[in-house]
Amino acid sequence: MSHTPVIEKAATAQAVIETQELAKRYPRGVTALDRLTVAFAPGITGLIGANGAGKSTLIKILLGLVPPTSGRASVLGRDAAVDAERIRTLTGYMPEHDCLPPDVTGTEFVTHLGRMSGLPATAARERAAESLRHVGLYEERYRQIGTYSTGMKQRVKLAQALVGDPRLLLLDEPTTGLDPAGRGAMLDLIARIGGEFGISIVVSSHLLGEIERICDHVVALDAGGLLRADTMTSFTEVSQVLAVEVDEGLAELAAELSLRGVTSRPDGRALLVRLESDTTYDAVRDAIAGLRLPLNRLEQRRRRVEELFRDEPAGGAA
């Protein structure tokens, strides 16, 4: 991924998904969503959060399959509680779990679901062939799904979400069960659909590296509420943490730094130092020079999405 700044689309374009004070409480006192207010900008948005954070409840409410206890949700400018059928016409959904019958061909299956999306018979056949081609299934599409590899099955699941030409795709853990090469291919495909095809995508995933790789925006949920929603660039912006990597003498360096009033914490083969001001650089330089240590690397760390779910990442008391 390039590091060109992502243009902030949220300010100019209408949000594809908006929720206001959205809450869902199930009987027996389980709160799945707790007054969530968030907007999803056009483009590819990562929906992240631990199990039980409310991701799947949010998707169900957006598709109009579960009524919220209170609050409002709108998708593509339509109220999810009122206009659910229209929303489901314009939205493609790819479930996380296996949802394919083994004894029909990919073509037959996607064609049937195209008809279930409201396409006339001929259009359903054409769109099914096109969708399968776009996800990279060619001759295989005439074989029974039961003979497919996991990667091919994931592609069929994506094709059935794409067949109705949606404005928005909701992808639930699209890389589940794939090997690293399959993951890469699936992520490239999603990035291509979001970019070239001009379809907005919400990808739910617990693999934050994947989210970082393809998403323009991130919405992080925690215990049914909003942890943070922002552009990917601001998530991964430069942090106030300096990584110092030396070949040897890590412990001596830490001791020397603390003498100079700089606290640090080991992280693998590096020391992480909180960047208070420019004088921190001087202190580090002097400490290393004083100990005559071989310096390998000195860089300001970029934030990673996964730090959201950790305690305060670095610096402070070691």
Added chain:
Amino acid sequence: MTGDAAVAAGSGGVIHDIGYRHYDGPRLGRAAIVRSLYWHSLRSAFGIGRGAKAKVVPLLTFGIMCLPAVVNAIGAARGGGRVIPYDTYVFRLRGLVMVIFVAAQAPELVSRDLRSHVLPLYLCRPVRRLDYPLAKYAAFTAACLLMVEIPLLLLYLGTVVSASGTSAIWSQTRAFIPGLLIGVLWAVLLAATGLVLASLTGRRAYATGAIAIYFFLTWTLASILIGVSGGPGGPGGQAAPLAARLAGLVSPITVLDGVRRWLGGTSFGPVPLPGSAGVLYGAMFLLLLAASLGGLAARYRKAGLA
């Protein structure tokens, strides 16, 4: 989007990537989608659009069901009259064949989708939650109707082509129409019962077993009860004891026959003329139908995305 046709020239040839094209044709509404699911399900009830193996049971049961009508047509052509009544057809054969058909094909319509967890893919599309069971029920009722009514139609046609005179044809027609109505009752009840039992499990073998056991067990029980409590009475319609008249209520198959007698069917059947108990058969029919349809609706009302 159609404009950005990219042409990539490789060493071996030229790949034309026509890119993604948005769909701007018509989008059909919910009614059309349900209709499409109805046709899809009706075809799959007879194994159409599926492999050769899926057609074995439907074709075989249909063929066996038509056999008496064909034999009757041959007999009528040789000068004999109609020997099979329209209102019962060949009761034991019809009951047996329909139970086999329903047990084998109801799981084809609903258990397969449960087994492979396809339901979320329907729910996320522009249909309502109960549209799916509605389309399945309509399709399977139609399938059962074809199984029951086409043999009756053959029976009628086979008799009529050999009949002489309009009055003979008219009397055949007057007997035929009530027979068709009884066939509707069969289709409506058997389809509902078969689908609700099949929707309880994604395993076809279990579903088939459950349906067959339910029908055959209750049917056998009803036959035994009718037998020990005085038998089905004489063909002349001598009154059977009350216990025998009520025993048919325990099985859907005999309930169908009780309703037939209650509605005025005259042919001799396995259930004694119910007399004053006839209304109970009508009520039992409605109760079984309502319970099956209610169960089917409840089963799909709570279906979720996972």
